[in-house]
Amino acid sequence: MNHQHYEHTSSLTDVGGVFSQILLAIPFVVALILYIIALVVSNRRGRGWAIYRTVFMIVGICLALISVIGPLAVKAHMDFTYHMLGHLLLGMLAPLLIALSAPMTLLLRALSVKNAKRLTRILRLKIVGFFTDPIVASILNIGGLWVLYRTELYMAMHESLLLHLIIHMHVFLAGYLFTISLIYIDPVPHRRTYMYRTIVFIFALAGHGILSKQIYAYPPAGVPIHEAQSGGMLMYYGGDVIDAVIIVILFYQWYQSRAPRSAVAAT
Amino acid sequence: MKKRNIWAGALFGIGAIAFFDELVFHQLLQWHHFYDWSTSEIGIISDGLFGAFGWFATIGGLFLLADIKRRKGFNSLRFWGGVILGAGAFQLYDGIIQHKILRIHQIRYVDNVIIYDLVWNISAAVMIIIGIVMLRRASKKDRGEEAV
Numbered sequence: 001m002n003h004q005h006y007e008h009t010s011s012l013t014d015v016g017g018v019f020s021q022i023l024l025a026i027p028f029v030v031a032l033i034l035y036i037i038a039l040v041v042s043n044r045r046g047r048g049w050a051i052y053r054t055v056f057m058i059v060g061i062c063l064a065l066i067s068v069i070g071p072l073a074v075k076a077h078m079d080f081t082y083h084m085l086g087h088l089l090l091g092m093l094a095p096l097l098i099a100l101s102a103p104m105t106l107l108l109r110a111l112s113v114k115n116a117k118r119l120t121r122i123l124r125l126k127i128v129g130f131f132t133d134p135i136v137a138s139i140l141n142i143g144g145l146w147v148l149y150r151t152e153l154y155m156a157m158h159e160s161l162l163l164h165l166i167i168h169m170h171v172f173l174a175g176y177l178f179t180i181s182l183i184y185i186d187p188v189p190h191r192r193t194y195m196y197r198t199i200v201f202i203f204a205l206a207g208h209g210i211l212s213k214q215i216y217a218y219p220p221a222g223v224p225i226h227e228a229q230s231g232g233m234l235m236y237y238g239g240d241v242i243d244a245v246i247i248v249i250l251f252y253q254w255y256q257s258r259a260p261r262s263a264v265a266a267t
Numbered sequence: 268m269k270k271r272n273i274w275a276g277a278l279f280g281i282g283a284i285a286f287f288d289e290l291v292f293h294q295l296l297q298w299h300h301f302y303d304w305s306t307s308e309i310g311i312i313s314d315g316l317f318g319a320f321g322w323f324a325t326i327g328g329l330f331l332l333a334d335i336k337r338r339k340g341f342n343s344l345r346f347w348g349g350v351i352l353g354a355g356a357f358q359l360y361d362g363i364i365q366h367k368i369l370r371i372h373q374i375r376y377v378d379n380v381i382i383y384d385l386v387w388n389i390s391a392a393v394m395i396i397i398g399i400v401m402l403r404r405a406s407k408k409d410r411g412e413e414a415v
Contacts, residue, residue, distance in 0.1 A: 198327075210315035216302050217311075233301060244322055249331050251330045260338055 015157075015164045016077035024068035024168050032061045035103060038110035047109055053101045060097030063089045068168060077158065080220075080227035081234060088238040090168065091141075091175035096242060099179040104186035120189075129190035134200040137181035141174040142207040149211065154220040178204070183249045194254040201250070205243050212236035268340040269409075273402065275331035276349020277356075278397075284323025284354035285317065298375040310369035317357075317365075324353075326365065344405040352398025358391035 014020065035057050066072055067086035075082040099224055108116045122128065130136060148154055148167060157163050180186065182197050217233030217252075219225050292299040302311075335341050364382065365371045374383040 045269065198323065202316075202323055203321070205319035206312075206315040208315075209318050210311050213302055213311045213315065236301075240318070240322065247322055247326050251326055255330045255334060258334060 015159065015161050016074055020161055020164060021069040023074055023165055024073075025065055027169070028061050028064045028068070028123075031098075031103075032057065035101070035106065038103075038106045041110040042106060045109070049106065053106075056097045057101035060094045060101060063097065064094035064172060067094070075225055078216075080231040081222045084231035084234045087171060088234070088242065091171040091241065092146075092242045095172060095175035095179045096246065097182065099176060099185055102185050108187070120187075123187070131177060132181045132188070134178075134181040134192060134197050134204075137174070137177045138200055138207070140202040141178040142204050142211070145172055145176050146211055147206070149215055149220045152205045152221060155222050158222070179246065183246055183253065194250070194257070198249060198254075200241075201247070205239070208239045208243070209236055212239065226245065268335070268338070268344070268347065269405075271331065271335055271340070272345040273343045273349040273352075275335060276346040276351075277328075277353035278324040278331065279328030280350035280353025281357045282321045282328055282354075283350070284357050285321030286325060288358075292374070300372040301375070302372070307369055310365065313365060313369055314371050320407075342405060344401055344408065345401050348398050348401030348405060350398075350400065351394050355391050355394025355396075355398055356375040358394065359388060362391055363387040368388075 019265030035054075039054060042049060064250060065091040067076070072086055076086040077083070108119060110121060131140075148157070153163070153167070157167050180188075181192075182201055184191065212232045212235035214232075215235065216229050223231070274323065288299070293301070332341075335346075362374075366373060366384065366387075373380050375386055377383075
C-alpha cells in the first residue's frame with residue numbers, strides 16, 4: 001500500500017492551509033458581490049429579475065466556497081473520497097447552478113449601452129467561439145481530469161501551492177465552460193446545433209465514467225485503494241446524476257425549439 | 268411519425284433496461300460488481316459509453332414521446348414494440364458482448380453462472396422477437412385501415 005500522509009505544518013504557504021483557502025475563496029466572493037451589484041443596478045432601471053436565478057447564484061457560490069474553504073477543503077486534502085466530493089461540488093454542481101443564474105444576461109442589463117455593446121463585441125470574437133465549442137470545453141474539462149488523475153500531477157498538487165491554486169480554479173472554470181457550451185441560458189453568439197452538442201456530451205459523459213472506473217481500479221499515486229474505490233464510485237454516480245440534469249435541460253430546450261405552430265399558439 | 272414512434276420507444280427501452288440493470292442487479296441484489304479484475308480496457312470503455320448513452324436514451328426517448336403526443340401522432344403498439352425491442356437488444360448486447368466477451372462483470376459470482384447467462388440471453392432474444400411481432404402487427408393494422 002503506497003499510502004502517504006501529507007505533512008501538515010502551520011506555515012503560511014501550506015498547500016491546504018488558511019492562506020491557500022482564502023486565496024481560492026476570494027474570486028467566488030467577488031463574483032457574488034458583482035452579481036448582487038448588477039442585480040441592484042438592473043432593478044433600479046425597473047427591469048425584473050426572476051428570484052430563482054439569484055437563489056441559484058447564491059447556492060452555487062456557497063457550494064463552491066464549501067469545497068475550497070473550511071472543513072471539507074481540509075479533509076479533501078487528506079482523504080481522496082472527500083477530494084472527490086469537493087470536485088463534484090466545485091467542478092460540476094456549482095458551475096451548473098451559476099450557469100442557471102444567467103450571470104452574463106444580468107451583467108449586460110446592468111452595464112451602460114456603450115459598455116454592453118463592447119462586451120457583446122468581445123463575446124462575438126472567434127476566440128470565444130473556439131472555447132465555447134463543446135469539443136474544446138470537454139477536452140479542457142474531462143481531459144484536464146485525465147491529466148490530473150492519470151499523471152503525477154495529483155501528487156504534485158499536494159506539494160505546490162501554485163499548482164493547488166491553478167488546478168482548483170481550472171476545475172471550476174472548465175466545469176463552467178463545459179456547462180455553458182452545452183446548455184444555453186445566457187445569450188450565445190456562437191450557437192451549435194442540438195445534435196452536435198448531444199453527441200459531444202455523450203462522449204464527454206462516457207469519458208467521465210471511464211475515468212472514474214480507471215481511478216477505482218488503478219488509484220492515482222499516493223491514494224490508498226479503498227479511498228480510490230469509494231472516490232471513483234462517487235465520481236461515477238455523482239457525475240451521472242448532475243449530468244442527467246444538464247441532459248434534461250438540453251433536451252427540454254430542444255423540445256421547445258421544435259414546437260409545432262399550433263402548440264406555440266396554445267401556450 | 269411511424270419511425271418516430273419506434274425510435275422513441277427503442278431509445279426509452281434501451282435506457283430503461285440499462286437503468287433497471289443498474290438498480291436491480293447492481294444496487295438491490297448486488298449480483299453485478301462495479302468492477303471486477305478480469306475487466307478489459309475495452310470493457311471499461313464500452314461500459315462508459317453505454318452508461319452515458321443510456322441516460323441520453325431514457326431522457327431523449329421520453330422527450331420524443333412528448334413531442335409525438337403534442338403532434339397527436341402516438342401509436343401505442345408501435346411505441347411499446349419499440350420499447351421491448353430496444354430493451355431486448357441492449358440486454359443481448361450486455362449479456363453476450365459486455366458480460367462474456369469484454370468480461371466487465373458476471374451476472375452473479377456463483378459456480379453455475381452459465382445458467383444465469385442462458386436465462387439472461389434467452390429472455391433477451393424473446394423480448395426482441397416480441398418487439399418485432401408487435402411492430403409487424405402495427406404495420407399490418409395500418410394496411411388494414413388503409414384498405415377500409
